[in-house]
Amino acid sequence: MFLNNCLKYLSFSLYKNFxxxxxxxxxxxxxxxxxxxxxxxxDNKEVFSIIYNHYFEMIFKYLLKRxxxxxxxxxxxxxxxxxxFASFHNxxxxxxxxxxxxxxxxxxxxxxxxxxxxxxxxxxxxxxLSGFFIDAKEELKELDILLFGDEKLxxxxxxxxxxxxxxxxxxxxxxxxxxxxxxxxxxxxLSLSSVKSSMHRAIENLRKILIPKNNLI
Numbered sequence: 001m002f003l004n005n006c007l008k009y010l011s012f013s014l015y016k017n018f019x020x021x022x023x024x025x026x027x028x029x030x031x032x033x034x035x036x037x038x039x040x041x042x043d044n045k046e047v048f049s050i051i052y053n054h055y056f057e058m059i060f061k062y063l064l065k066r067x068x069x070x071x072x073x074x075x076x077x078x079x080x081x082x083x084x085f086a087s088f089h090n091x092x093x094x095x096x097x098x099x100x101x102x103x104x105x106x107x108x109x110x111x112x113x114x115x116x117x118x119x120x121x122x123x124x125x126x127x128x129l130s131g132f133f134i135d136a137k138e139e140l141k142e143l144d145i146l147l148f149g150d151e152k153l154x155x156x157x158x159x160x161x162x163x164x165x166x167x168x169x170x171x172x173x174x175x176x177x178x179x180x181x182x183x184x185x186x187x188x189x190l191s192l193s194s195v196k197s198s199m200h201r202a203i204e205n206l207r208k209i210l211i212p213k214n215n216l217i
Contacts, residue, residue, distance in 0.1 A: 065176040080106045167202035
Protein backbone atom coordinates (compact mmCIF):
# COMPACT_ATOMS: atom_id res chain seq x y z
CA MET A 1 0.00 0.00 0.00
CA PHE A 2 2.77 2.42 0.92
CA LEU A 3 4.75 1.79 -2.27
CA ASN A 4 1.60 2.05 -4.36
CA ASN A 5 0.81 5.48 -2.91
CA CYS A 6 4.36 6.66 -3.47
CA LEU A 7 4.41 5.54 -7.08
CA LYS A 8 1.41 7.75 -7.87
CA TYR A 9 3.85 10.61 -7.36
CA LEU A 10 5.92 9.53 -10.34
CA SER A 11 3.68 10.75 -13.16
CA PHE A 12 5.37 12.10 -16.26
CA SER A 13 3.64 15.47 -15.91
CA LEU A 14 5.17 15.94 -12.46
CA TYR A 15 8.57 14.99 -13.81
CA LYS A 16 8.36 17.69 -16.46
CA ASN A 17 7.40 20.24 -13.83
CA PHE A 18 10.16 19.66 -11.30
CA UNK A 19 12.91 18.76 -13.74
CA UNK A 20 13.25 22.33 -14.94
CA UNK A 21 16.21 22.59 -12.55
CA UNK A 22 14.56 25.43 -10.67
CA UNK A 23 16.72 27.07 -8.03
CA UNK A 24 14.02 27.05 -5.35
CA UNK A 25 14.73 23.76 -3.59
CA UNK A 26 12.44 22.36 -0.94
CA UNK A 27 13.47 23.22 2.59
CA UNK A 28 14.12 20.39 5.02
CA UNK A 29 11.37 19.04 7.26
CA UNK A 30 11.37 20.67 10.69
CA UNK A 31 13.13 18.77 13.47
CA UNK A 32 9.90 18.21 15.40
CA UNK A 33 8.20 16.87 12.24
CA UNK A 34 11.00 14.38 11.66
CA UNK A 35 10.94 13.18 15.27
CA UNK A 36 7.17 12.72 15.07
CA UNK A 37 7.48 10.67 11.86
CA UNK A 38 10.17 8.46 13.39
CA UNK A 39 7.96 7.81 16.41
CA UNK A 40 4.78 7.18 14.44
CA UNK A 41 6.46 4.82 11.95
CA UNK A 42 6.47 2.03 14.56
CA ASP A 43 2.68 1.77 14.38
CA ASN A 44 1.96 3.30 10.99
CA LYS A 45 4.24 2.49 8.06
CA GLU A 46 2.17 4.74 5.79
CA VAL A 47 3.76 7.77 7.45
CA PHE A 48 6.91 7.06 5.42
CA SER A 49 5.07 8.49 2.41
CA ILE A 50 5.66 11.95 3.94
CA ILE A 51 9.40 11.35 3.72
CA TYR A 52 9.11 10.00 0.19
CA ASN A 53 6.99 12.89 -1.07
CA HIS A 54 9.21 15.50 0.57
CA TYR A 55 12.66 14.16 -0.35
CA PHE A 56 12.08 12.37 -3.65
CA GLU A 57 12.82 15.44 -5.77
CA MET A 58 16.06 16.21 -3.92
CA ILE A 59 17.38 12.67 -4.26
CA PHE A 60 16.23 12.24 -7.86
CA LYS A 61 17.73 15.53 -9.01
CA TYR A 62 21.05 14.67 -7.37
CA LEU A 63 21.16 11.23 -9.01
CA LEU A 64 20.00 12.63 -12.35
CA LYS A 65 22.79 15.17 -12.42
CA ARG A 66 25.35 12.55 -11.38
CA UNK A 67 24.29 9.98 -13.97
CA UNK A 68 22.79 12.24 -16.68
CA UNK A 69 20.25 9.48 -17.32
CA UNK A 70 16.64 9.67 -16.17
CA UNK A 71 16.24 5.91 -16.32
CA UNK A 72 19.35 5.24 -14.23
CA UNK A 73 18.40 7.95 -11.75
CA UNK A 74 14.92 6.45 -11.47
CA UNK A 75 16.37 3.01 -10.74
CA UNK A 76 18.81 4.34 -8.15
CA UNK A 77 16.17 6.53 -6.53
CA UNK A 78 13.82 3.56 -6.23
CA UNK A 79 16.66 1.52 -4.73
CA UNK A 80 17.41 4.33 -2.26
CA UNK A 81 13.86 4.60 -0.96
CA UNK A 82 13.30 0.85 -0.87
CA UNK A 83 16.40 0.47 1.34
CA UNK A 84 15.37 3.47 3.44
CA PHE A 85 11.87 2.06 4.00
CA ALA A 86 13.24 -1.38 4.88
CA SER A 87 15.64 0.00 7.51
CA PHE A 88 13.71 3.02 8.81
CA HIS A 89 12.64 1.11 11.94
CA ASN A 90 16.30 1.24 13.01
CA UNK A 91 16.63 5.00 12.45
CA UNK A 92 17.36 6.88 15.66
CA UNK A 93 17.19 10.65 15.93
CA UNK A 94 20.66 11.93 16.83
CA UNK A 95 20.37 15.49 15.62
CA UNK A 96 21.07 14.64 11.98
CA UNK A 97 18.33 15.16 9.43
CA UNK A 98 16.60 12.29 7.64
CA UNK A 99 17.77 14.10 4.49
CA UNK A 100 21.41 13.43 5.43
CA UNK A 101 20.65 9.75 6.02
CA UNK A 102 18.86 9.43 2.66
CA UNK A 103 21.73 11.04 0.78
CA UNK A 104 24.16 8.56 2.37
CA UNK A 105 22.01 5.72 1.03
CA UNK A 106 21.76 7.38 -2.39
CA UNK A 107 25.52 7.88 -2.60
CA UNK A 108 26.14 4.24 -1.68
CA UNK A 109 23.58 3.13 -4.28
CA UNK A 110 25.38 5.21 -6.89
CA UNK A 111 28.75 3.75 -5.91
CA UNK A 112 27.39 0.21 -6.07
CA UNK A 113 25.83 0.87 -9.47
CA UNK A 114 29.09 2.18 -10.88
CA UNK A 115 31.00 -0.70 -9.36
CA UNK A 116 28.71 -3.35 -10.77
CA UNK A 117 27.67 -1.49 -13.95
CA UNK A 118 24.63 -3.67 -14.28
CA UNK A 119 21.83 -4.98 -11.99
CA UNK A 120 18.81 -2.70 -12.16
CA UNK A 121 17.48 -1.46 -8.83
CA UNK A 122 14.07 -2.53 -10.14
CA UNK A 123 15.05 -6.09 -11.02
CA UNK A 124 12.72 -7.55 -8.40
CA UNK A 125 9.58 -5.52 -9.03
CA UNK A 126 6.76 -6.04 -6.49
CA UNK A 127 3.88 -8.11 -7.88
CA UNK A 128 1.34 -6.03 -9.74
CA LEU A 129 3.69 -3.09 -10.38
CA SER A 130 5.69 -4.35 -13.33
CA GLY A 131 3.43 -2.61 -15.85
CA PHE A 132 3.85 0.72 -14.10
CA PHE A 133 7.63 0.49 -14.06
CA ILE A 134 7.79 -0.45 -17.74
CA ASP A 135 5.59 2.53 -18.67
CA ALA A 136 7.50 4.90 -16.40
CA LYS A 137 10.88 3.86 -17.78
CA GLU A 138 9.66 4.37 -21.36
CA GLU A 139 8.59 7.89 -20.40
CA LEU A 140 11.99 8.47 -18.82
CA LYS A 141 13.72 7.70 -22.11
CA GLU A 142 11.61 10.45 -23.68
CA LEU A 143 12.51 12.71 -20.78
CA ASP A 144 16.23 12.24 -21.44
CA ILE A 145 15.71 13.59 -24.95
CA LEU A 146 13.70 16.50 -23.55
CA LEU A 147 16.34 17.38 -20.95
CA PHE A 148 19.63 16.57 -22.64
CA GLY A 149 18.99 16.10 -26.35
CA ASP A 150 21.88 14.25 -27.93
CA GLU A 151 24.39 15.65 -25.43
CA LYS A 152 24.50 13.33 -22.44
CA LEU A 153 26.94 15.24 -20.27
CA UNK A 154 26.90 18.90 -19.38
CA UNK A 155 30.28 20.63 -19.11
CA UNK A 156 30.01 20.97 -15.34
CA UNK A 157 28.96 17.35 -14.77
CA UNK A 158 31.74 16.14 -17.03
CA UNK A 159 34.30 18.27 -15.20
CA UNK A 160 33.13 17.10 -11.77
CA UNK A 161 33.37 13.46 -12.81
CA UNK A 162 37.01 14.05 -13.75
CA UNK A 163 37.90 15.24 -10.25
CA UNK A 164 39.73 13.23 -7.62
CA UNK A 165 37.15 10.97 -5.85
CA UNK A 166 37.97 12.78 -2.61
CA UNK A 167 36.56 16.01 -4.05
CA UNK A 168 33.87 14.58 -6.33
CA UNK A 169 31.21 13.80 -3.71
CA UNK A 170 31.74 17.06 -1.86
CA UNK A 171 31.44 19.27 -4.90
CA UNK A 172 28.54 17.21 -6.32
CA UNK A 173 26.49 17.64 -3.15
CA UNK A 174 27.32 21.34 -3.15
CA UNK A 175 26.45 22.04 -6.80
CA UNK A 176 23.76 19.45 -7.50
CA UNK A 177 21.90 19.34 -4.17
CA UNK A 178 22.51 22.84 -2.82
CA UNK A 179 23.75 21.37 0.45
CA UNK A 180 25.42 23.54 3.03
CA UNK A 181 28.96 22.70 4.10
CA UNK A 182 27.58 21.50 7.44
CA UNK A 183 25.11 19.14 5.72
CA UNK A 184 27.91 17.82 3.50
CA UNK A 185 30.11 17.14 6.53
CA UNK A 186 27.26 15.21 8.18
CA UNK A 187 26.41 13.27 5.03
CA UNK A 188 29.99 12.20 4.29
CA UNK A 189 31.01 11.95 7.96
CA LEU A 190 33.85 14.41 7.51
CA SER A 191 34.93 17.32 9.68
CA LEU A 192 33.67 20.73 8.64
CA SER A 193 37.24 21.98 8.18
CA SER A 194 38.00 19.04 5.88
CA VAL A 195 34.93 19.80 3.77
CA LYS A 196 35.89 23.48 3.49
CA SER A 197 39.48 22.78 2.43
CA SER A 198 38.45 20.04 -0.02
CA MET A 199 35.78 22.26 -1.54
CA HIS A 200 38.31 25.04 -2.03
CA ARG A 201 40.72 22.69 -3.82
CA ALA A 202 37.90 21.17 -5.88
CA ILE A 203 36.69 24.58 -7.05
CA GLU A 204 40.25 25.55 -7.98
CA ASN A 205 40.53 22.36 -10.05
CA LEU A 206 37.19 23.05 -11.71
CA ARG A 207 38.34 26.55 -12.62
CA LYS A 208 41.39 25.11 -14.37
CA ILE A 209 39.19 22.69 -16.30
CA LEU A 210 36.29 24.99 -17.17
CA ILE A 211 37.64 28.50 -17.61
CA PRO A 212 39.73 27.74 -20.71
CA LYS A 213 36.73 25.95 -22.25
CA ASN A 214 33.55 27.75 -21.32
CA ASN A 215 34.27 30.40 -18.66
CA LEU A 216 31.61 28.77 -16.48
CA ILE A 217 33.16 29.60 -13.09
